[in-house]
């Protein structure tokens with residue numbers, strides 16, 4: 001029996017991961033989340049982990065009271081989350097925290113020598129070089145949960161090293177595909193939260209509407225698969241059936257297809273290399289009928305272009321882009337800025353971030369902080 005810990009267990013990925021872990025008869029050693037203690041309590045009672053961590057310290061105290069009739073330990077704050085990340089019983093840890101808030105956990109999981117099932121793309125985006133180097137040094141595997149990266153990883157199984165020509169990273173195009181800049185001026189928060197194909201957390205749903213999500217995924221893929229942004233072609237594929245593909249040296253293109261359901265990539269990551277029974281609906285290609293492809297509009301959806309530029313430049317550019325985006329999306333969710341303010345603010349932070357050759361994790365957090373400050377100073 002495999003033992004797993006799940007960080008961000010109350011979120012969209014986290015809740016589906018618990019479902020998949022249950023179906024796969026896995027034991028859950030620890031769970032962690034930000035604030036939703038009602039759901040954490042229910043999860044704790046159902047899965048009986050040894051440890052539950054709550055980032056919010058006041059809420060952790062409340063959860064401790066609620067669980068006082070059990071032997072489950074409750075820990076608080078970042079320290080508590082890191083204890084969940086490194087719980088000795090788990091062989092594999094799924095990091096499904098949203099945002100750069102997941103970076104310290106990513107590093108801690110690797111340092112603890114555990115297999116990392118990674119949904120938290122922001123840790124690779126902001127500190128990919130450091131994360132990949134640490135994983136290599138420790139001999140730790142990073143198994144992608146993001147559906148595109150899972151598709152690329154699956155398509156590369158059995159492919160000899162050195163045979164990858166390029167990556168075809170598919171994108172649904174989001175709710176605003178085909179819109180002009182003038183039309184984007186008028187879109188609302190409610191419009192942006194209506195993703196055509198996927199049901200996900202709020203932050204990534206807004207990122208899908210700006211195409212920032214695809215940009216973050218270019219940076220993520222470049223690190224995970226050791227390629228440059230120039231070897232990644234973003235393809236708009238409205239049906240979200242081909243989750244991504246690889247083109248090999250000889251011209252063969254290998255893809256992974258499936259329904260738009262995160263339970264499949266989650267299951268593949270946490271049970272790799274095994275193939276367990278289908279956790280979701282099966283794909284019927286005849287029902288879908290046709291698959292379409294188009295180039296993305298990087299002029300209208302500037303966030304994608306900025307991420308590609310940040311990936312090429314390296315250094316802390318991607319950390320600045322990510323930090324500014326997190327701050328801007330938070331303001332957009334509070335209806336304090338308009339949709340097109342997101343790319344405007346991200347560009348400001350991108351341009352303000354100086355080029356650097358080498359950096360530490362603390363430099364990443366500094367760049368993140370500086371980018372957020374630029375957003376807060378310039379949003380009005």
Ligand code: NAD
Nearest residue numbers: 008010011012013033034055097098101119120121200201
């Ligand atoms: P979500 O908002 O639904 O859930 C986020 C989780 O993180 C919650 O459990 C929250 O409590 C927890 N959290 C937030 N801050 C925390 C902190 N400081 N410490 C501990 N826990 C904290 O988000 P989501 O949609 O599940 O996305 C999670 C990650 O997975 C993101 O990085 C996202 O880009 C990635 N991802 C999600 C999907 C999807 O379908 N939802 C697909 C691909 C990738």
Ligand code: MG
Nearest residue numbers: 146147148217
């Ligand atoms: Mg994705």
